[in-house]
Amino acid sequence: MIRHLLLATALAGASALPAAAQEIRPVILPDGTLLDIAAEGSATRVPDLAVIQAGVITQAATAAAAMQANGARMANVIAALRSSGIAERDLQTAVVSLNPVYRNEDNQPPVITGYQASNQLTVRFRDVAKSGTILDTLVLQGANNVSGPNLTVEKPEAATDEARTDAVKKARARAELYARAAGLRVDRILSIAESGAGVAPEIVVSGVRRMTFAPADTQVLPGEREITANVSVRFLLK
Structure with a gap:
């Protein structure tokens, strides 16, 4: 009788344990x-997507003049890209900045001599063979801070x-x-x-930074990725 009672108690205690505690998994x-x-x-x-960073940097005596000159030149760059067949979804403003330009002299506090405006645009296009032509167009239209193209697989x-x-x-x-x-x-x-x-x-x-706008014939070879x-x-x- 006592043996049966002990067995029943043990079984009841086991049933009260969590399932995870009762489960025994053999290691094989x-x-x-x-x-x-x-x-x-x-x-x-073969790469089928090219990405170019195209920017315009301008400098003037006042902040307003620097931004105005920058906006005018950037408008020409964007218009040229649209004329080249770049879709709106593939044109994205990356950075717009305006910073003072200082003159530093010995033992003198810095003096602001003007302002520098910068506008950077990310350009994506899928006709990789046009990379060279687009680079040249950007420079001719006033882009003076250009890098790329970065060639990749979309x-x-x-x-x-x-x-x-x-x-x-x-x-x-x-x-x-x-x-x-x-x-x-x-x-x-x-x-x-x-x-x-x-x-x-x-x-x-290629990495390009050109300050002159002479015509060029840039060649870009896609190779393989x-x-x-x-x-x-x-x-x-x-």
Whole structure:
């Protein structure tokens, strides 16, 4: 009777425990050798998007004069970009600034001698072959603070998936190599983890800062971009 009572009490106490405390998960050790491989896969694409930073810097004796001159020249730059077929959604003001210009002399407090106005515009376009022409147009229309183009891939998702597939294939091939060298075989993959994927750093074809507006013939060659993916794969060898 006492034994039955103790058993019932133990069962009642167990049922009162949280589900997580009652659950017992056995640890299963693999019957074989574990092999961890890190591999990088890649895919290439021709850049289909160019980004240019185009700006105008002007200086005048007064703040109002500096801003007025800057606005007039920037209006010419924007009009030229629109005439070149750049869509409104691809024109974005990046920075507008106005700062005093100082003259510094020994043992004297700084003296304001004028003001400098700056307006910077981010320009995106998908006809990469027009990069050189657009750069030259910007300079001819008064842009005197220009950098780029930065060439990239607008939608790299498909290429990134190719890179992932390439990375797993490389990991598998390396695992097969190690298995043969050890007199074993690859039984199966236990886990796959991605540690990084993306487009390689943007190609900056040129950095331009021109203060003269002579005609030019700038050439921009798109080349290829590399998209990469890194994976860590755990294999079971037997």
